[in-house]
Amino acid sequence: MVPDGLLSRVTCIFGLALAACSSSSSSSSAVAAGDDGGDNEAGGSEAGGDGGAGEAAAATCPDGAKTGSPSGGTLTITVGGNAVTVIVRVPPGYVATEAHPFVMVYAPSSANAAQNEQFTGLTPEARKRGYVIAYADNSLFDQSQINEEIKESAAAIPAVTAEWCIDPKRIYMTGYSNGGTITETVAIKQWATLAAVAPAAAGLKESVFQNFGCPQGPLPVMEMHSTGDLLFPVASGFGADVAKQWATCDGCNPAPGAPDTDGCIHYTGCSHGVEVTYCESTGVHGLWQGLNTQIFDFFDRFTAP
Numbered sequence: 001m002v003p004d005g006l007l008s009r010v011t012c013i014f015g016l017a018l019a020a021c022s023s024s025s026s027s028s029s030a031v032a033a034g035d036d037g038g039d040n041e042a043g044g045s046e047a048g049g050d051g052g053a054g055e056a057a058a059a060t061c062p063d064g065a066k067t068g069s070p071s072g073g074t075l076t077i078t079v080g081g082n083a084v085t086v087i088v089r090v091p092p093g094y095v096a097t098e099a100h101p102f103v104m105v106y107a108p109s110s111a112n113a114a115q116n117e118q119f120t121g122l123t124p125e126a127r128k129r130g131y132v133i134a135y136a137d138n139s140l141f142d143q144s145q146i147n148e149e150i151k152e153s154a155a156a157i158p159a160v161t162a163e164w165c166i167d168p169k170r171i172y173m174t175g176y177s178n179g180g181t182i183t184e185t186v187a188i189k190q191w192a193t194l195a196a197v198a199p200a201a202a203g204l205k206e207s208v209f210q211n212f213g214c215p216q217g218p219l220p221v222m223e224m225h226s227t228g229d230l231l232f233p234v235a236s237g238f239g240a241d242v243a244k245q246w247a248t249c250d251g252c253n254p255a256p257g258a259p260d261t262d263g264c265i266h267y268t269g270c271s272h273g274v275e276v277t278y279c280e281s282t283g284v285h286g287l288w289q290g291l292n293t294q295i296f297d298f299f300d301r302f303t304a305p
Helices: 004-013 028-033 113-120 123-128 143-153 156-161 178-189 206-212 240-249 292-300
Strands: 073-079 082-089 100-106 132-136 166-176 196-200 221-228 264-267 276-284
Touching: 073 143, 073 156, 082 113, 082 123, 082 156, 100 113, 100 156, 100 178, 100 292, 113 132, 113 166, 123 132, 123 292, 132 156, 143 178, 156 166, 166 178, 166 292, 178 196, 178 206, 196 292, 206 240, 221 240, 221 292, 240 264, 240 276
Parallel strands: 100 132, 100 166, 166 196, 196 221, 221 276
Antiparallel strands: 073 082, 082 132, 264 276
16 A cells, blocks of 8 residues: 555656656656566576475574674665665564575666565565565666666675575565566576566566577566556567466476466476466556465475575
8 A cells, every 4th residue: 555645656656657757767658668668678597496495404694694683774786876775674583693585676667665665565474484575776777778787786685695694595586567677687687596586567578588598497487467557568578478488498388277266377397396477467557466475475485406
């Protein structure tokens, strides 16, 4: 739920009132003008594994090696010469010698880290499950430099892992719109070592994904999109077709099963026991799908090799 005072800001974030966003170089109007939109690319490293994240021995960190506050904190990275704030939340009873799973959440266009956290509402579920979770400001500023800016955005992950005790085999990414594009691009280009990703409303088209080529090694992906998304329409190769391309890259059975009770379809029989899930809603661009429990259920099943 967004407070009234943020409504105009959130409208700008998701390109529903483009005139209000004209001063932002990474606004949705600029994004829509490109072939693959304001959320452009995706990447990830070999991840996936056989599920059952809790089966392996718990990772640890040396005493005194991680100095991040047990109450969480704020970091700053630089993207395209601009300062980007990263807000870090930790679970109750965080211990600096016990490695935790970690989710990095990237923001939609024009949103700051606090708005990103409020919009997705992922913190309660993350803390309940023992995850460290971090939210970044929007970090795409110049469409002509989007590849470099996405790569630089991935630096938020090592910035967090340097300060807090994180299990290196349980690092995950999600994000909406611009944030979904960052998630997808980092996954495809393998600019971080990831266990699974869950991009939402990403501005990455199937044709762009195909031009990138498949990442080396399978990766579990939970793709979320909406039939009412007019900024990145499903009919134009966003969402469903991207999920199919992930299924191809992951060596999955080409035909998914019937939709489950959440409206998600699952590509199974994939290499190394990974899975590609596609969840399609009917809302417009700018509405978080609200599948927070399902996202963490998905993440909990997979570890990086």
